[in-house]
Every structure is written in structure tokens, then in C-alpha cells.
Amino acid sequence: MNADFRQKELSNWETLLNQLFPSGIPETFEWTNKTKIIEVLNGIGNSEASNHTFFPSGGGLDLSSAKESNEQGCIEVKFDSLSHILKIYSLRFQSFPGSPLEWAHFRIITSSLDASGVYENLSRDSEELTEITPGSYINRSYSEHGEYNGKPLPRTARTVVRVLGGDFVIFSKGSLYNANSSTYDGRHNNLGDQGFTKHLKDVIKHLEEKD
Secondary structure, eight states: OOHHHHHHHHHHHHHHHHHHOTTOOOSEEEEOOHHHHHHHHHHHHTSSSOEEEEOTTSOEEOEEEEEEOSSTTOEEEEETTEEEEEOEEEEEEEOOTTSOGGGOEEEEEEOOOOOOSSSSSOOSSEEEEEEEETTEEEETHHHHHTEETTEEOOTTOEEEEEEOSOOEEEEETTSHHHHOGGGGGOHHHHHHHHHHHHHHHHHHHHHHHHO
16 A cells, blocks of 8 residues: 555544544444434545445445435445445444554444345345335346336436345545455454454554564
8 A cells, every 4th residue: 555645544534533523532432313324424425534345245345425215214325336225223433542543443233124025045145136216126137138027227227235234344445454455354244343343452452562
């Protein structure tokens, strides 16, 4: 990772956190109100601080925006240009007092969402679909063909991903966590909230001992 890029992004991340927490950056904080969660996610997505969001089963994309979903009780979160429908239980912030703010991150904790029923024997924690009208889904492949039941798809048709479960974590794009490609393994979800926090504390301690 380029040193100038890293320095710039970590500075922007610190600015973002100070804007979110003007009275002082806490060790932990949790939002459960849906409107407030959307507001905070948009604050992160619209910030000059570039983020990278790690997905429950591995991999990740950048968070760009959030809004209320067509599905009741859900939030539509846009990662890069692809809309994801999440049933968010809470948004949790975690920092590590005395350690660099690059380790401070946000955790999107989701509740389980029933599968749409479009696919049989779904084995993943998400499903990629074509939404033809709000809340009405068909197979993703119809988006490629541009038609369904012999008729062109409506202009409003779009591809969405419904997330059936699992947690996401959001880090600064300039962070060491993001620079380490092995973190794409979904460890944050596999370890659980407390286990992941302990894992990061161990990593931070190891790095400090090396210095």
C-alpha cells in the first residue's frame, strides 16, 4: 500500500470518527434505530474517508450509501453499485483505546432473513435476484436476457442481493486490516463479535511487541 495513500486515508478516517463522535471517540457504541443506522451508514459512505466492507462469507466491497428497503424491516445498502437488502439488527462501533484508530471499525449485525423462494436448495447466506417490481423477485439470469415470460423486463427491473444472515465489518481503506488479503476469509463473522474483538486485540499486541 502506498504510504501517502495510507496516511491520507487514516487521517480522513480519524476526521470521520471525530465528526461522528464530537464528544470523544468511545471504545464501543451501538445504534439500533433504523433511521439512525441509515444516517450513520450514509455518513460513512459519503465521507472522504474511503472504506472497505468485509462480507460474512468472505470478500468485500466499498459501502457507498443506504436507504430504507422496499422490504419491511430491512435496509437497502449499496456496496459499490450493487444494492444489498439487509435486515439489520444493529450497527456497532469498536475502537481500541491507546491503539491507532485504523483498528476502529463498524460492525453491521444482521438478523436472519427468509429466502425469497426463487431458488431451491439455497446453500449460501445470500441470493442474487432480479427485482421486477418492489419486493417481487425472479431468477437473476432474467436480467441478462432482458425479458421474463416472453415480455421485456420493465425499466425499473434491477439486480439486488438479499442477505439472509451474517455480519459485515467496515474498516478504513488505508488500514492494515484492509491491506492484509487474508482478512477476506470472513473471520469477523466466523469468530463472532467478541471473538473478533479479541482477535484484533491480539494482533495489535503482537504488532506493538514487534516495534
